[in-house]
Amino acid sequence: MSAKKTAWTVLSAGLLVPGLLVPALLVPALLAAPAHAAPPPPPSADGKGRPQEAQGPGLAPPESMSTVGGALLGKPGVQVSPLAGAPALPGNLTGRSWIVADAETGEVLAANNAHWRLPPASTMKMLFADTVLPKLPKDQVHKVTEQELEGVGAGSSEVGLKEDLDYTVHDLWLGVFLRSGNDAVHVLSAMNGGIEKTVQDMQAHAEELQALDTHVVSPDGYDASGQVSSAYDLTLIARSGLQKKDFREYCGTASAKFPGEQEPGKPREYYEIQNTNRLMTGAGGITPYKGIAGVKNGNTTMAGATFTGLAQHGNKKLLVTVMNPSAGGANPVYEETAMLLDWGFAAAGKVRPIGKLVPPKSADTSSDGSPARTHHRSPAAAGAGSGGGLGTAFGVAGGALALVAGGAYLVNRRFPPGRRGRREDPDPEGS
Template identity: 40%
Template structure:
């Protein structure tokens, strides 16, 4: 009896699932479907990814970079664009993109002593209610204030809530290489990003008027217990490169140099992001911007900066392919495989869901029938 039930159940399951497959549209039958590398399959490359028909992009000591057209999203050239590296203070762009829409820039903030004591670059906060969110955003993006990053996190409800929202925002932007462990970008185990993701995040930031204003400000007055003092933007290209909009640079001893920036010329904007640069990258970035303007409209794109996920869509990051090795994270780790989205299926309604539910119910009944027979037999022995 038990054998017969198992055979019947298996046959019923196969018949039911075959029926579901026959009633399912071709696109759904192919699921679960894993899309290619975010931005295009060419961007899975580890080395230089250069377009044909134009001269090669300038050389750089950066381990990873992306040059892209901000308007079209076209990636014009890249090097290990999805390699995972420590982002250092370029991660503050994600902090800003996440919190600017959520915080009232006129809100008064009293930083904690812990926030004021944060290590690394700082604007010099004191634990007094003399700062507006607007002031702290300037300090975050102009002078890379780690103390300001923590104070903003406190204003948003604390570190846990802020990091959760930062990582949620990264997923919304399809920045699947990015994991935030701090709002400041200070090195932490498991924290990472990629040149591709930094370009995505910067592009999203430039669409926010406040973000654009903060990153392009050269000097500003900053509150002090007795008046104000002047702060200056750390982005040297704001002072050197014609048309420079700004964005963010970063450095730690493990991450080395990182940068994401944008410049406009003749009504067009080019974004450049670099990671894990061993030297002084300012001149290299200027040359990469020049190359981007020259190649724009002439080079065949090697990929694209994808748009954010629509609000109602469901995208799940999935690790696909073998782990890549050799693209070093600062500190001796290696680059991880790119995260890629998995297409979602709405199986909660419609004839497919109904057939699955009926099949599951009937199969469950058969299992319980067999279980009851076995129990009665066991009672007789």
């Protein structure tokens, strides 16, 4: 298994680790009933019949959008309901669409064009992981073939997979999350039955999650006509993925040793890969954000820069998604995410929620539900999976996130059992 340095520390509930004792957390169920809304507009249009790919500065959001999660979320422009003492929103935000939500309760604190259907870039990989990750054991070994690497888009971000070499599923997921490797996505898709089947699986899972703004064309988020999502959907998808222990491990890993070439009779070579999430690593002159834990960034010609981030301060955990800042360059999406996280932590309890991140269609919100699904095969995980109402939790110690099995992070959901060349540029085109 690849050695790695991660922002997450994996523990069992109540397990004493040298220098750190993290108790199990108890978080009540605070999930809303599924919202009902009119079907969204065709995926290839912005609601007015214009191609969604056009991302020029004059493009305006549609006058009406989906109301999944609440009526205010379907309105264009900034939506916020401040109470006495609420801080003002940052005045220099340029993201065409963004959202700030409580990761545990699902309450949306503020949003701007939350349901605007825009190209997602590699934030689409969150849906890919949430769909495919539970299906493949992390210790499974796979030999990469030339055919599996065919079709990776020109200019794609890659982790550097080589044909005829063996990789574990664990290695491949590190390639997906850290380097946004489209080559790793293609190999995992092949293991899942092929690109076409994986796209169908992802679309079915998006519909199950009520991520109804999302239309999947390519599993890696590479620019494709008609491929869209929204800040609301990406946040919803991230929240679902974060219920899976392995998803949290991968998206919270800052750097890792990745297997490279292997000459006959010699030990295999390894090289270091670093997460392209600049709020985690501080690359590009960005100050690392205290308490950041992922989840995924992206950058393509059609999408511009996109990012969904999770952070915790004290007992408060927030999800922020920013899509396509008009400021340009690689850094504004991170800077605006950090500003919105700061605002969200300061505004907690001082704004009325304007909407809700809805549960999956099949969620059972009347009981404690079942633990998050994971491809982790440890005895502890197997034991948790056989019980009811355990789930997982995370906490922050010194700005680094610690993962706790047996607590309660975003629990009380039931998911349907049947649906479910390396680049040096830290934000490469095609990511």
